[in-house]
Amino acid sequence: MGRSPCxxxxxxxxxxxxPEEDTLxxxxxxxxxxxxxxxALPHKAGLKRCGKSCRLRWLNYLRPDIxxxxxxxxxxxxxxxxxxxxxxxxxxxxxxxxxxxxxxVKNHWNTKLKKKLSLxxxxxxxxxxxxxPINQIQFSSPTYLPNQEIGHYQTIxxxxxxxxxxxxxxxxxxxxxxxxxxxxxxxSSSQExxxxxxxxxxxxxxxxxxxxxxxxxxxxxxxxxxxxxxxxQVLGEVASFDYSSQWL
DNA sequence: AACGCCGCCAACCGCCTGCAA
DNA sequence: CTTGCAGGCGGTTGGCGGCGT
Numbered sequence: 001m002g003r004s005p006c007x008x009x010x011x012x013x014x015x016x017x018x019p020e021e022d023t024l025x026x027x028x029x030x031x032x033x034x035x036x037x038x039x040a041l042p043h044k045a046g047l048k049r050c051g052k053s054c055r056l057r058w059l060n061y062l063r064p065d066i067x068x069x070x071x072x073x074x075x076x077x078x079x080x081x082x083x084x085x086x087x088x089x090x091x092x093x094x095x096x097x098x099x100x101x102x103x104x105v106k107n108h109w110n111t112k113l114k115k116k117l118s119l120x121x122x123x124x125x126x127x128x129x130x131x132x133p134i135n136q137i138q139f140s141s142p143t144y145l146p147n148q149e150i151g152h153y154q155t156i157x158x159x160x161x162x163x164x165x166x167x168x169x170x171x172x173x174x175x176x177x178x179x180x181x182x183x184x185x186x187x188s189s190s191q192e193x194x195x196x197x198x199x200x201x202x203x204x205x206x207x208x209x210x211x212x213x214x215x216x217x218x219x220x221x222x223x224x225x226x227x228x229x230x231x232x233q234v235l236g237e238v239a240s241f242d243y244s245s246q247w248l
Numbered sequence: 249a250a251c252g253c254c255g256c257c258a259a260c261c262g263c264c265t266g267c268a269a
Numbered sequence: 270c271t272t273g274c275a276g277g278c279g280g281t282t283g284g285c286g287g288c289g290t
Contacts, residue, residue: 111255
Protein backbone atom coordinates (compact mmCIF):
# COMPACT_ATOMS: atom_id res chain seq x y z
CA MET A 1 0.00 0.00 0.00
CA GLY A 2 1.41 3.35 -1.02
CA ARG A 3 1.72 6.33 1.12
CA SER A 4 -1.25 8.67 1.14
CA PRO A 5 -0.68 12.06 -0.48
CA CYS A 6 -0.07 15.02 1.81
CA UNK A 7 -3.07 16.84 0.39
CA UNK A 8 -6.01 16.31 -1.91
CA UNK A 9 -4.75 17.21 -5.35
CA UNK A 10 -8.28 17.89 -6.56
CA UNK A 11 -8.81 20.60 -3.95
CA UNK A 12 -5.53 22.47 -4.05
CA UNK A 13 -4.25 24.90 -6.60
CA UNK A 14 -1.16 23.93 -8.51
CA UNK A 15 1.20 25.58 -10.95
CA UNK A 16 2.83 28.98 -10.83
CA UNK A 17 2.22 31.24 -7.85
CA UNK A 18 0.42 34.53 -8.34
CA PRO A 19 1.69 37.75 -6.71
CA GLU A 20 -1.42 37.68 -4.48
CA GLU A 21 -0.57 34.20 -3.21
CA ASP A 22 3.00 35.26 -2.60
CA THR A 23 1.80 38.22 -0.57
CA LEU A 24 -0.56 36.08 1.48
CA UNK A 25 2.12 33.55 2.28
CA UNK A 26 4.81 36.10 3.00
CA UNK A 27 2.58 38.19 5.25
CA UNK A 28 1.37 35.18 7.15
CA UNK A 29 4.84 33.79 7.83
CA UNK A 30 6.24 37.18 8.74
CA UNK A 31 3.41 37.74 11.21
CA UNK A 32 2.94 34.25 12.61
CA UNK A 33 5.91 32.17 11.54
CA UNK A 34 5.43 28.71 10.10
CA UNK A 35 4.17 27.37 13.40
CA UNK A 36 6.16 24.26 12.74
CA UNK A 37 3.33 22.89 10.67
CA UNK A 38 3.38 23.44 6.94
CA UNK A 39 0.38 21.23 6.35
CA ALA A 40 -1.92 23.47 8.38
CA LEU A 41 -0.32 26.71 7.22
CA PRO A 42 -2.04 27.20 3.85
CA HIS A 43 -5.48 26.97 5.43
CA LYS A 44 -4.57 29.45 8.14
CA ALA A 45 -3.01 31.80 5.58
CA GLY A 46 -6.04 31.60 3.30
CA LEU A 47 -4.21 29.77 0.55
CA LYS A 48 -5.58 26.93 -1.53
CA ARG A 49 -2.20 25.33 -1.79
CA CYS A 50 -0.56 22.17 -0.57
CA GLY A 51 1.61 22.67 2.51
CA LYS A 52 4.61 21.30 0.72
CA SER A 53 4.09 23.75 -2.09
CA CYS A 54 3.97 26.61 0.43
CA ARG A 55 7.13 25.43 2.09
CA LEU A 56 8.95 25.21 -1.23
CA ARG A 57 7.73 28.61 -2.34
CA TRP A 58 8.87 30.19 0.89
CA LEU A 59 12.24 28.48 1.04
CA ASN A 60 13.14 28.91 -2.60
CA TYR A 61 11.68 32.27 -3.42
CA LEU A 62 10.03 34.33 -0.70
CA ARG A 63 12.50 34.02 2.16
CA PRO A 64 14.01 37.45 2.87
CA ASP A 65 17.62 36.25 2.81
CA ILE A 66 17.46 34.72 -0.65
CA UNK A 67 20.34 35.80 -2.80
CA UNK A 68 19.23 36.68 -6.31
CA UNK A 69 21.29 37.00 -9.44
CA UNK A 70 23.88 34.88 -11.13
CA UNK A 71 26.40 32.70 -9.41
CA UNK A 72 29.89 34.06 -8.94
CA UNK A 73 33.05 32.30 -9.99
CA UNK A 74 33.77 31.65 -6.33
CA UNK A 75 30.38 30.03 -5.82
CA UNK A 76 30.93 27.93 -8.93
CA UNK A 77 34.20 26.70 -7.51
CA UNK A 78 32.67 25.81 -4.19
CA UNK A 79 29.80 23.95 -5.79
CA UNK A 80 32.07 22.04 -8.14
CA UNK A 81 34.45 21.12 -5.38
CA UNK A 82 31.76 19.94 -3.03
CA UNK A 83 29.98 18.03 -5.76
CA UNK A 84 33.17 16.18 -6.56
CA UNK A 85 33.55 15.32 -2.91
CA UNK A 86 30.07 14.63 -1.65
CA UNK A 87 27.94 14.22 -4.73
CA UNK A 88 24.46 15.60 -5.18
CA UNK A 89 23.77 16.59 -1.60
CA UNK A 90 22.37 19.89 -2.68
CA UNK A 91 21.14 21.00 0.69
CA UNK A 92 24.61 20.54 2.17
CA UNK A 93 26.20 22.37 -0.72
CA UNK A 94 23.64 25.16 -0.56
CA UNK A 95 24.29 25.57 3.14
CA UNK A 96 27.84 26.60 2.27
CA UNK A 97 26.58 29.36 0.01
CA UNK A 98 24.86 32.11 1.87
CA UNK A 99 21.45 32.93 0.45
CA UNK A 100 21.39 30.14 -2.11
CA UNK A 101 18.83 27.37 -2.01
CA UNK A 102 19.30 23.73 -2.81
CA UNK A 103 16.99 24.15 -5.79
CA UNK A 104 19.10 27.06 -7.04
CA VAL A 105 22.30 25.12 -6.69
CA LYS A 106 20.81 22.03 -8.27
CA ASN A 107 19.48 23.95 -11.26
CA HIS A 108 22.73 25.83 -11.65
CA TRP A 109 24.68 22.61 -11.60
CA ASN A 110 22.43 20.83 -14.04
CA THR A 111 22.24 23.68 -16.53
CA LYS A 112 25.72 25.14 -16.37
CA LEU A 113 28.32 23.73 -14.06
CA LYS A 114 28.01 20.12 -15.18
CA LYS A 115 28.94 21.12 -18.70
CA LYS A 116 31.58 23.52 -17.49
CA LEU A 117 33.23 20.92 -15.33
CA SER A 118 33.09 18.28 -18.00
CA LEU A 119 34.68 20.69 -20.45
CA UNK A 120 37.46 21.60 -18.08
CA UNK A 121 37.94 17.94 -17.23
CA UNK A 122 38.39 17.09 -20.89
CA UNK A 123 40.79 19.96 -21.31
CA UNK A 124 42.68 18.88 -18.24
CA UNK A 125 42.97 15.32 -19.50
CA UNK A 126 44.42 16.57 -22.70
CA UNK A 127 47.06 18.70 -21.09
CA UNK A 128 48.23 16.89 -17.98
CA UNK A 129 49.11 13.43 -16.93
CA UNK A 130 48.91 13.94 -13.18
CA UNK A 131 46.01 12.28 -11.42
CA UNK A 132 43.73 14.45 -9.37
CA PRO A 133 42.69 12.88 -6.08
CA ILE A 134 38.94 12.98 -5.89
CA ASN A 135 39.02 12.98 -2.13
CA GLN A 136 40.42 16.42 -1.75
CA ILE A 137 38.11 19.30 -1.33
CA GLN A 138 38.96 22.38 -3.22
CA PHE A 139 38.33 25.81 -1.82
CA SER A 140 38.27 28.95 -3.82
CA SER A 141 38.42 31.02 -0.70
CA PRO A 142 39.90 30.56 2.75
CA THR A 143 36.54 31.66 4.06
CA TYR A 144 35.47 28.10 3.58
CA LEU A 145 38.21 26.51 5.54
CA PRO A 146 37.09 24.05 8.18
CA ASN A 147 36.50 25.27 11.65
CA GLN A 148 37.21 22.07 13.49
CA GLU A 149 39.40 21.83 16.47
CA ILE A 150 42.57 20.86 14.74
CA GLY A 151 44.08 19.54 17.92
CA HIS A 152 41.13 17.23 18.38
CA TYR A 153 41.34 15.76 14.93
CA GLN A 154 45.08 15.50 15.18
CA THR A 155 44.49 12.51 17.40
CA ILE A 156 41.87 10.98 15.14
CA UNK A 157 42.68 11.99 11.63
CA UNK A 158 45.82 12.50 9.70
CA UNK A 159 45.44 15.82 8.03
CA UNK A 160 46.54 16.47 4.51
CA UNK A 161 46.47 20.18 4.06
CA UNK A 162 47.53 22.19 1.13
CA UNK A 163 49.33 25.09 2.71
CA UNK A 164 48.79 27.15 -0.39
CA UNK A 165 45.47 27.98 1.18
CA UNK A 166 47.42 30.26 3.41
CA UNK A 167 48.64 32.41 0.59
CA UNK A 168 45.62 34.62 0.66
CA UNK A 169 46.16 35.25 4.31
CA UNK A 170 49.83 35.92 3.89
CA UNK A 171 50.83 33.09 6.11
CA UNK A 172 54.37 31.87 6.26
CA UNK A 173 55.10 28.50 4.68
CA UNK A 174 56.13 25.89 7.18
CA UNK A 175 59.82 25.57 7.74
CA UNK A 176 62.02 23.33 5.67
CA UNK A 177 63.11 21.68 8.89
CA UNK A 178 59.67 20.44 9.72
CA UNK A 179 59.18 19.25 6.17
CA UNK A 180 62.36 17.28 6.14
CA UNK A 181 61.29 15.44 9.24
CA UNK A 182 58.70 13.40 7.47
CA UNK A 183 58.97 13.81 3.75
CA UNK A 184 60.99 11.68 1.43
CA UNK A 185 61.16 11.68 -2.31
CA UNK A 186 60.77 14.40 -4.86
CA UNK A 187 58.38 17.23 -4.36
CA SER A 188 56.94 19.65 -6.81
CA SER A 189 57.71 23.29 -6.32
CA SER A 190 54.25 23.97 -4.94
CA GLN A 191 54.54 21.10 -2.54
CA GLU A 192 57.94 22.23 -1.41
CA UNK A 193 57.08 25.89 -1.14
CA UNK A 194 54.00 25.34 0.89
CA UNK A 195 54.79 22.21 2.75
CA UNK A 196 52.50 20.01 0.71
CA UNK A 197 52.52 16.35 1.34
CA UNK A 198 53.98 14.49 -1.62
CA UNK A 199 50.80 12.47 -1.90
CA UNK A 200 48.61 15.50 -2.40
CA UNK A 201 48.13 17.26 -5.69
CA UNK A 202 47.20 20.81 -6.33
CA UNK A 203 43.94 20.79 -8.24
CA UNK A 204 42.86 24.34 -7.65
CA UNK A 205 43.56 27.35 -5.55
CA UNK A 206 42.98 25.88 -2.15
CA UNK A 207 41.81 22.69 -0.62
CA UNK A 208 42.01 20.68 2.51
CA UNK A 209 41.05 17.24 3.59
CA UNK A 210 41.74 14.75 6.30
CA UNK A 211 41.80 11.03 6.31
CA UNK A 212 41.45 8.66 9.21
CA UNK A 213 43.42 5.54 9.86
CA UNK A 214 41.06 3.48 7.72
CA UNK A 215 41.84 5.68 4.77
CA UNK A 216 38.46 7.36 4.79
CA UNK A 217 38.61 10.97 3.88
CA UNK A 218 36.66 13.55 5.76
CA UNK A 219 35.91 17.00 4.59
CA UNK A 220 33.14 19.53 4.71
CA UNK A 221 30.43 17.13 3.77
CA UNK A 222 31.46 13.62 4.50
CA UNK A 223 28.96 11.44 6.20
CA UNK A 224 31.01 10.60 9.19
CA UNK A 225 31.73 14.19 9.89
CA UNK A 226 29.31 15.95 12.16
CA UNK A 227 26.82 18.23 10.50
CA UNK A 228 27.88 20.89 12.94
CA UNK A 229 30.98 21.23 10.87
CA UNK A 230 31.55 24.90 10.47
CA UNK A 231 33.54 26.68 7.80
CA UNK A 232 33.45 30.13 9.14
CA GLN A 233 36.95 30.77 10.24
CA VAL A 234 40.00 29.29 11.79
CA LEU A 235 42.78 29.99 9.47
CA GLY A 236 44.87 30.76 12.50
CA GLU A 237 44.39 27.24 13.79
CA VAL A 238 45.30 25.74 10.47
CA ALA A 239 48.32 27.96 10.14
CA SER A 240 49.63 27.22 13.58
CA PHE A 241 49.44 23.48 13.21
CA ASP A 242 52.45 21.61 11.88
CA TYR A 243 50.85 19.22 9.43
CA SER A 244 54.15 17.93 8.22
CA SER A 245 54.42 15.70 11.24
CA GLN A 246 51.03 14.22 10.48
CA TRP A 247 51.42 13.38 6.85
CA LEU A 248 50.38 9.97 5.76
C1' DA B 249 6.38 36.08 -39.34
C1' DA B 250 6.35 31.32 -38.16
C1' DC B 251 8.43 27.50 -36.49
C1' DG B 252 11.48 24.48 -33.95
C1' DC B 253 15.11 23.90 -30.80
C1' DC B 254 17.31 24.68 -26.54
C1' DG B 255 18.36 26.45 -21.96
C1' DC B 256 16.66 28.04 -17.71
C1' DC B 257 14.22 27.53 -13.60
C1' DA B 258 9.95 27.17 -10.78
C1' DA B 259 7.32 23.66 -9.24
C1' DC B 260 5.98 19.00 -8.59
C1' DC B 261 6.71 14.07 -7.31
C1' DG B 262 7.85 10.52 -4.50
C1' DC B 263 11.14 8.52 -1.39
C1' DC B 264 13.55 8.79 3.01
C1' DT B 265 14.04 10.10 7.76
C1' DG B 266 12.88 11.57 12.32
C1' DC B 267 9.66 11.71 15.74
C1' DA B 268 5.60 11.21 18.46
C1' DA B 269 1.81 8.34 19.77
C1' DC C 270 8.44 -2.13 18.62
C1' DT C 271 5.22 -0.49 15.21
C1' DT C 272 2.76 2.83 12.79
C1' DG C 273 1.54 7.12 10.78
C1' DC C 274 2.53 11.80 9.94
C1' DA C 275 5.19 15.84 8.58
C1' DG C 276 9.36 17.72 6.99
C1' DG C 277 13.32 17.39 4.09
C1' DC C 278 15.53 16.14 0.09
C1' DG C 279 16.98 14.97 -4.72
C1' DG C 280 15.24 13.81 -9.25
C1' DT C 281 12.35 15.18 -12.79
C1' DT C 282 9.03 17.78 -15.43
C1' DG C 283 6.91 21.38 -17.96
C1' DG C 284 6.27 26.19 -19.13
C1' DC C 285 8.42 30.06 -20.85
C1' DG C 286 11.58 32.96 -23.30
C1' DG C 287 15.48 33.57 -26.36
C1' DC C 288 17.62 32.45 -30.51
C1' DG C 289 18.48 30.61 -35.05
C1' DT C 290 16.63 29.21 -39.41
